[in-house]
Amino acid sequence: MEAARKTSRIGRLVEHFSQLIERAQLAQGARLPSIRAAAKEFEVSTFTVVQAYDRLVALGYLEARKGDGFFVAQTSPSTEQQRSTAPLGDVYWLLDDAFHPDADALQPGSGGLPDAWLDEPGLHRALRSLGRASGPIAEYGESRGSLGLRNWIQRYLNDRGVPAQTEHIVLTNGASQALNLVIRALLQPGDCVLVDDPGYINLLANLRDHKIKIVGVPWTSQGPDVEQLGQLLEQHRPKAFFTNPWLQNPTGASYSPAVAHRVLQLADSHDCWIVEDDVSGQLAPDNQPPLAALDNLQRVIHIGSFSKSLAASLRVGFVTAEPAVAEALQHYKMTTGLYSSQLCEQLALQMLNDGTQRKRCQRLRERLLQAQLDARQRLQRLGWQCWAPAAPTPYLWIGSGRADFDPVALTRAGLKQNILLSPGCIFRPGLEATPWLRFNVAFGEDPSVWRFLAEANLG
Numbered sequence: 021m022e023a024a025r026k027t028s029r030i031g032r033l034v035e036h037f038s039q040l041i042e043r044a045q046l047a048q049g050a051r052l053p054s055i056r057a058a059a060k061e062f063e064v065s066t067f068t069v070v071q072a073y074d075r076l077v078a079l080g081y082l083e084a085r086k087g088d089g090f091f092v093a094q095t096s097p098s099t100e101q102q103r104s105t106a107p108l109g110d111v112y113w114l115l116d117d118a119f120h121p122d123a124d125a126l127q128p129g130s131g132g133l134p135d136a137w138l139d140e141p142g143l144h145r146a147l148r149s150l151g152r153a154s155g156p157i158a159e160y161g162e163s164r165g166s167l168g169l170r171n172w173i174q175r176y177l178n179d180r181g182v183p184a185q186t187e188h189i190v191l192t193n194g195a196s197q198a199l200n201l202v203i204r205a206l207l208q209p210g211d212c213v214l215v216d217d218p219g220y221i222n223l224l225a226n227l228r229d230h231k232i233k234i235v236g237v238p239w240t241s242q243g244p245d246v247e248q249l250g251q252l253l254e255q256h257r258p259k260a261f262f263t264n265p266w267l268q269n270p271t272g273a274s275y276s277p278a279v280a281h282r283v284l285q286l287a288d289s290h291d292c293w294i295v296e297d298d299v300s301g302q303l304a305p306d307n308q309p310p311l312a313a314l315d316n317l318q319r320v321i322h323i324g325s326f327s328k329s330l331a332a333s334l335r336v337g338f339v340t341a342e343p344a345v346a347e348a349l350q351h352y353k354m355t356t357g358l359y360s361s362q363l364c365e366q367l368a369l370q371m372l373n374d375g376t377q378r379k380r381c382q383r384l385r386e387r388l389l390q391a392q393l394d395a396r397q398r399l400q401r402l403g404w405q406c407w408a409p410a411a412p413t414p415y416l417w418i419g420s421g422r423a424d425f426d427p428v429a430l431t432r433a434g435l436k437q438n439i440l441l442s443p444g445c446i447f448r449p450g451l452e453a454t455p456w457l458r459f460n461v462a463f464g465e466d467p468s469v470w471r472f473l474a475e476a477n478l479g
Contacts, residue, residue: 029064033072041081052090128463129442143331146370165191166365172372181313188346191338191360195299195325196222198339203230205348214261218447236449241408243275246282253290260293267300270447270458272415273408284315299325302381303412326368329381336368385412391461402474416459427457
């Protein structure tokens with residue numbers, strides 16, 4: 021499969037203009053074609069041009085001047101910066117593949133779990149049970165979401181030490197919508213936030229689309245580098261730190277207790293919100309308190325999801341925060357999408373109330389941990405390095421250890437064999453090059469994947 025065929029229209033425009041700027045064929049301060057003119061020239065929609073220009077602004081190539089258009093930034097990326105950033109055309113066709121894989125592709129770079137690893141029979145039982153139940157299922161439902169499910173979530177959070185109240189829990193169409201609501205409630209274009217580096221792809225794209233300044237906090241195998249975090253808080257005065265503390269996507273690492281306490285101390289001293297993306301919380305060890313528990317839900321906004329423990333197709337997530345923030349989140353939920361799906365929420369509640377959720381999560385933890393241990397042994401025998409300790413998560417952050425290793429080139433080679441990988445650059449705030457990539461142990465059973473990785477690390 022040729023890369024050119026996989027590149028999106030937006031990606032082609034980003035690549036075109038970034039190359040002109042890098043080659044000095046567009047000088048600093050030069051005005052780009054208007055949105056309408058570019059749409060006509062490249063035979064694309066005006067929406068495509070806007071998205072491409074916005075991405076170039078986020079990457080530092082362009083600056084937007086209200087009422088005047090888009091101009092090459094006076095401080096556009098230098099040659100040295102260009103060498104440390106993955107090729108933009110490559111990055112955008114990789115992102116296309118990550119979200120739109122071929123049906124028959126092997127997906128060791130996937131961010132989800134195979135259907136067979138989730139409780140498909142339980143979902144079918146819930147569907148049959150809901151079909152036999154009386155009561156309305158065709159109505160909009162409550163603006164905050166199903167009261168029954170919010171009651172379940174309240175008990176679950178209280179058991180983990182989070183002092184959540186039912187009226188301060190807002191159900192969402194997955195954790196991604198919850199993140200979007202938080203962005204809308206807390207931030208304005210031009211505001212600065214801190215994020216995990218590397219971090220969650222969809223969050224980074226969402227922040228870029230809202231024209232938020234993104235600053236990455238380097239991660240260690242114990243969570244964020246707290247010394248760097250303190251310096252970045254002092255330097256940038258961000259409004260929020262978006263972080264995925266437990267079984268992090270993409271590295272699989274988790275905060276140590278000392279790091280968790282220090283992050284909260286720093287956030288408090290710099291008056292910074294913490295947005296805790298806890299989508300794998302039900303797979304974390306039972307004795308692991310979330311940040312919202314340690315903080316007593318004061319400046320932590322806590323986000324969860326059932327995609328990793330029930331079914332991704334349900335698209336049921338939730339967010340809880342202190343009362344004023346929760347009210348703002350409910351407002352933005354109503355203005356952007358009215359209600360979440362009552363039908364999906366009732367299905368999720370059927371599964372959660374069937375008496376098997378604890379065992380369901382325990383089986384999945386054990387299977388993931390065993391798959392991690394097996395994959396780590398195979399990778400290490402092939403000369404690959406694993407960055408974080410083993411944990412009950414699909415994610416391994418792996419590298420070859422070779423100085424000349426290029427994950428983007430490896431991904432290009434994998435696509436020719438219908439093997440979809442996820443190079444580390446797509447998880448970084450500025451798409452910076454990195455010698456690491458994400459490997460999903462739940463998709464590591466096919467021998468073709470291991471043959472490919474063995475050949476790839478021969479140099």
